[in-house]
Amino acid sequence: MSLAVAGALVAAFAGLAARALPGHHNVKATNTAARQTTRSKRATPPPLVPAGSASTPAAPAAPPVQSQSPPVVVSGGT
């Protein structure tokens, strides 16, 4: 009987001591996971641009050619 009580007390103290240690794996793992989840939620914006709209600038159907007529407009910096 006394052996059983002593065993239970030892087990209880061992559990408390393990929880109190700073490197307790279960506690730390849970907290880290929670922090990472929070961080990744903050750092990752929602999907922004529809697929395909981020394609590289596309070439024209045909390149410009030397003009044979008077210009109607100027393309220049603004």
Add this chain to the structure above:
Amino acid sequence: MSLSFRALGTTAVVATADPASEGDACAAVERELDAIDRACSRFRSDSELSRVNRACGERVAVGPLLLEALQVALGAARSSGGLVDPTVGRALRAAGYDATFRVVAARDAETFRAEFCAVPGWQTVEVDADAGTVRVPAGVELDLGATAKALACDRAATAAAAVSGGVLVGIGGDIAVAGTPPAGGWSVRIADDHAAPVDAPGPAVAVCSGGLATSSTTVRRWRSGDVELHHLVDPRTGRPAESPWRTVSVAARTCVDANVASTASFLVDDAPRWLEARGLPARLVSLAGESTVVAGWPEDAA
């Protein structure tokens, strides 16, 4: 024949293949430009964009046009590897481009002191297309100048072509054409400054479809003491870009694509190679005034 008028802080030009439809085309273009201005202007306190910039990190409901303009801007950022970035607003403002350029140009350069700040990056912008909302973190300011004007061109040309047939729309040097062009295509003078007269010296090219954009660091320049600044900010430094080029013109499938490419050309290491690899016909003018053409852009006439 063409008509021109002031819009978006610059000059808009509308030309139609059928002169009889010029009025209808102009009306359609003005409607589009007015809508873009109300949605996307950084200089109007009542614009939707200004509301987003003032929201201090709160999510803001916006209309479909600003939503489209933001998606275009973010697509441009992604496709350019972040070189064309809409979050340069604060850097531009700190450097001195904090009002319409007429105000900036009139400022006393001796007393004005530019500041430079980091660009937060386009990934900080949160757009929920389904909910129609936008959020930028507190302190982040959007500037859609690089792409919104080009988007306005593309949209205006499409709208005008629907009522007038073949049309060319030019806004501050960005050009989009739609519908059936006149014989020989639309003739466009290429210059450093879009405000140059159409009969100014320089090459002229003809385009039949898509868009053409020219970016230049020779215009929209201002001073802070002895330092000369311009509006093309490098997102990697938050400062005006340093480039061997002074003017780059690009033809592409759309005016937005042309504008993204002409802007990025000031920031990539080897712009002729970058453009050639993408099959984008372009003409680049060095700081010394020497021109280089790539991907089928015609050589300057002798």
